[in-house]
Amino acid sequence: MELGQHKTRNPVQKRGIETRGKILDAAMRLFSEKGFHNTNTKGIARAAGVATGSFYAYFKDKKSVFLEIYKGISHKQLKEMAGGMAGLDDQGDTDRVAVLLDALMDEHGFSPDFQREVSVMRYSDPDVEALHNSIHEGLQQEIARMLGTQKERLRVKDLDAAAFVILCACEEVIHTPRLITHRIDRDRRLSNLADMISRFLYK
Amino acid sequence: MELGQHKTRNPVQKRGIETRGKILDAAMRLFSEKGFHNTNTKGIARAAGVATGSFYAYFKDKKSVFLEIYKGISHKQLKEMAGGMAGLDDQGDTDRVAVLLDALMDEHGFSPDFQREVSVMRYSDPDVEALHNSIHEGLQQEIARMLGTQKERLRVKDLDAAAFVILCACEEVIHTPRLITHRIDRDRRLSNLADMISRFLYK
Amino acid sequence: MELGQHKTRNPVQKRGIETRGKILDAAMRLFSEKGFHNTNTKGIARAAGVATGSFYAYFKDKKSVFLEIYKGISHKQLKEMAGGMAGLDDQGDTDRVAVLLDALMDEHGFSPDFQREVSVMRYSDPDVEALHNSIHEGLQQEIARMLGTQKERLRVKDLDAAAFVILCACEEVIHTPRLITHRIDRDRRLSNLADMISRFLYK
Amino acid sequence: MELGQHKTRNPVQKRGIETRGKILDAAMRLFSEKGFHNTNTKGIARAAGVATGSFYAYFKDKKSVFLEIYKGISHKQLKEMAGGMAGLDDQGDTDRVAVLLDALMDEHGFSPDFQREVSVMRYSDPDVEALHNSIHEGLQQEIARMLGTQKERLRVKDLDAAAFVILCACEEVIHTPRLITHRIDRDRRLSNLADMISRFLYK
C-alpha cells in the first residue's frame, strides 16, 4: 500500500501484529547487544520465535527493521522532549537547562545501546543517515523553539545555531562515556556541561 | 621487530615500502569512502594496484590496516596539537579558543572521513575503542594543560572536566555537519561554538 | 541432539533427510575418487546437486562429513564381522580362516577406496586416527574372542597379540593391491595369506 | 639434461650442491614433522636458509622434492636390505626371519615419519604411488630371491606370493603401532610376527 513497503505483509489482524512486534523486539534486543553487523536475520527470527521466512514476510530486509525501530524510538523521543519542554515555560534558567539535559539523557535512556548502533550506522548507510539527520533537526528545532520563549533573558541571538551547538555538545558528552569507565565522573561531566550551556545562553 | 606484526613482511627496500604505502593509501581512501564494513580486502588490493596476496604479506588482516592508519593519523594529530598550543602562551583569550578550534578542526582536516569511520568502529571494536580512548585522553590532557597556564583568568575550576566538555562539544560540532549540507552554515556554527567555550571558560 | 552437531541442521522431514543423504553420498564418492585433500566443499555440494550453503547447513565442516561417513561404515563393518563370526563356532579350522578373510575383505568391500582414504587421513588427523584405532581395536577383539572359543586346537597362546598380527597382515594384503594391477593375482595372494594364518594358529 | 628436470638447475659446483642438499634436508625434516600438506615451500626455503626463489631453481615443485627424498631413502633401503640378506646364506631359519625383520624395521628406522608420509601420499598421488610400488616390488623380489636360496627347507612353493604376503604383514605390523602407544607391547607383536612367518615358511 504505502511506498517502500515492498510486498511486505501489512498485518491488520491481532496475530500478525503480534508477530511483527515480536520481530521488532527481538531485533532491537540483538542490535543493541551485538550490533547490526553481528546480528543476523536467522538470529532475529529465532529470538522472535518465528521462522526465517516470516521475517521477510513482514520486513523488506534487515536494514528496514533497523530503520523502523529507530523511527519508533525517535517518535517517542521527540514527543517526550516536547512534553518536557512544554511544562517549563515559567521555570528559572538553571532549571531549564537541567530539564533539557534530562530530556536528552532520556533520549538515550530509552535505549542507549541502540542509539550507539545508530551512531555507527548513520555513517555508513544513507537511509540511517537521513533519518538520523531529521531526528537531529527535530530536536534542534524543539530546543530553538524553547529558547524562543525566553528571548529577552538570552545573550545569544542566533537561536538555531545556538540550539545546534548545545545539542551537539550534549550528545557527545552523553555518548562518549558509555564506552569507558571514565576518569571524570558523571557529576563533574554533567555539571560542567550544564554550566557551559547556561553561561552560553543567559545574560 | 614491532610486536603484533604477526608474520607480516617488514619491508626495508624501496619497493616493499612503496607497496606497503600504496596499500595503506588505498585502504584509507576506501575506508573513508565506503566505510570499514563495505570495504573488502580484494578491493583494497585492487585499488592499490597489487595482488590480494600482497595485502596479506604486509598486514595481518583488514582490521590491522585500519588500526595502523589510525595510529599514524593520531600521532600526527597529537604532535600538531601540542605544537599549536605551545606557541600561544601569551595570547588573548579569544585567540586561544580560536587556536584550539583550529587545531581540532585540523585534527579532522587530516582525514575527516577516516575520522568518521573511527567514530563508527570504536563502538564495535575493542581495539579501535582503546586506541580512540587513548587519543581522546591525550587531546583532553593537552587542553587541560593549556588551561592550567592561565588559571587566574578562568572561571572554571575543574580543568579536566572542562577540557572534557569542550573537547566533546568541538568533536560533535565538527563531525556532525560532515554528513549533510547543513542548514546552518559553518561560520554560524563555529562562532557559536567559540562563543560558548569562551563564556564557559573565562571570567 | 547428538553432541558435536555444532549448530548444524538436524533434519527430520523427508526433504532434509534426502539432502543430507545426497551430500553424504557425494562426499563419499569424491573422497574415494580424489582423496580428502583434493576434494573441496564446493565440489561436494555440486556433486550432491545442492548449494554450498546446504553443505554447511548439515555439516560443521569438511572433516566432519568424513568422520560421519567413516563412523557409518565402521558400524556396519563391526556388526557384519560379529555376525559372520557368530555362525561358525562348529566349523573346521580352514573354514574359520576363510570366513575371517571374507569378513575382512567385505570390510573393505563396503567401500574400499574410502577405506584407503581413512588409512591416509589417520596419519594426519587426530580424530580420524582415534576413530580408526577404536575400529581396529574392535576388530581385533572380535578375532581374539573367536580364537578363544577353540583354544585347545590352537598353538598360539597370546590370543590378543595373535589377533593383532593377523589383522595387520590381512589389512595390508587386502589394501596394497588396490593400488596396482598386481603381478601376483588375487588367488595366489589370498591362498598364501590363508595358509600363513592357518599354520600360525593351528597345531 | 635429464628428463623431468624441467628447467631446474643442475649444480655441479660445490656451493650449488650444498644448497640443493640444504633444501632436501630441510624439506625432509618438515615433511616428517608436519606432513606434506602442512609444509609450505616458503617454510622449506626458510628452514634451509635460502630464498623462496632458490627452491624453484633447484626443484620443479614441492612434490618433486618429496619424490627425490623418497628416491634417496629407498635406494639406501634396498642396498641395506640386499647387504643384510647376502651375509646369511648359511644361517638357521629362525635367524633368517629375525634378520629379515630387522632389515625391514630398519627400513623405517631410516626415517619412520617420512615413511609414514609416503604411506599417506601414495594413495593420493600417482607419482608417489608408482615409486612406492617399485620399492615394494624391489623389497619383495629381494625376499623372494633370499627364499630361493633355501628352497628345500621351505614348505611354501609360490615364493613370490609368499614374499608378498610376508612383506605386507611386516609393513603393517611395523606401521600401525607408530600411531598409538599400543596395548600389546613391541615384543609380543614382533615375536608373534616372527612366529607366524617361520611357521608359514618352514617345514
Added chain:
DNA sequence: AATGAATGAGCGTTCATTCAT
C-alpha cells in the same frame, strides 16, 4: 499465513609459483 530448507554470491585468507631486481 507460516515454515525452514535451499540458495549462491561474496567474504577473508592461504600458498604454490613466478619474476623483477
Added chain:
DNA sequence: TATGAATGAACGCTCATTCAT
C-alpha cells in the same frame, strides 16, 4: 646466481534472501 616481493587462483565458510511446501 640469488633474492624475496608479487601474484592470483582457490580454498573453507557465512548469511541475507528466496521459495517450495
